[in-house]
Amino acid sequence: MSKELTHRGHELKELGWSEQDIFRYIELWDYRQRWGAINLERDDRLFLRKAESALPKIQTQKVSVKKPLKEKNYYTRILFFLDTMNTMEKELDVPKGTKGLWTILLEEELRLLDYFQPVLGLPDTLKAKAFNPFREQFISSALESYKKDTEMREFDFNVLTSSLEEKSNKKCLPLREDKYINEKSYPLIKKDKVEILRKQVREQFAPLVRTTLPSLSESDKPNPPEDWIPESNS
Known part of the structure; x- marks a missing residue:
């Protein structure tokens, strides 16, 4: 299951992806969230993997705040x-x-x-x-x-x-x-x-x-x- 709480279609748009590919990514991302990646067709899994590889990595580390x-x-x-x-x-x-x-x-x-x-x-x-x-x-x-x-x-x-x-x-x-x-x-x-x-x-x-x-x-x-x-x- 994806750790993201929402899809990142807007980021693919900024990267120059077509509306058709972005729509496909969003549909597949939503399907995976509901039913799991195992139920996706192989081509769909590969496409989703390609899209997510193109996206910048999400920074998960905590931002250190300098104490006064x-x-x-x-x-x-x-x-x-x-x-x-x-x-x-x-x-x-x-x-x-x-x-x-x-x-x-x-x-x-x-x-x-x-x-x-x-x-x-x-x-x-x-x-x-x-x-x-x-x-x-x-x-x-x-x-x-x-x-x-x-x-x-x-x-x-x-x-x-x-x-x-x-x-x-x-x-x-x-x-x-x-x-x-x-x-x-x-x-x-x-x-x-x-x-x-x-x-x-x-x-x-x-x-x-x-x-x-x-x-x-x-x-x-x-x-x-x-x-x-x-x-x-x-």
Whole structure:
């Protein structure tokens, strides 16, 4: 039985077949659909085969739709972590403008992803694990350099992962590695030091993103200008 739902006589017409041959093809095609090819005469079967051989092959493969960057699993994961932290920070009783070191890091990471537009397929997400030690080292260095300008609060990072898993109904990678599973310290930086830390993140994170993600290996795009912001945030 033919897999087609309707005949393709109009396509034979475009190929220059005569009205008589097209009519014969349609009649034979309809007969085969109803009664099967076995009941056709040999000449009719050969004619039908000739007609269908002349037609272009039907493309049956699925058309791949490129998922936008903001819908990629890695991006939505980091964004979820950032949104959760921002919500928590708004509820803290701290001076206006005080900001978490973690939110600065994640904001800048998303900004770089928006700018460079990596594929964020499996090769990228596997390599992105290299961002974990960078984040931890940056936090550690910032705490050492700005002791007098930081305030420590508590935050259960494990809740981030469990909340995301509950929301997405699938297993998710935690923000921090297993060795930090019991670490709940959440450093906040004073307002007048936020932009200083942000600039340091940009200087260090941009080259790391470019050299770490395979999909950016051949990119010659320069680092984003200091005043660049994603269109969605402008």
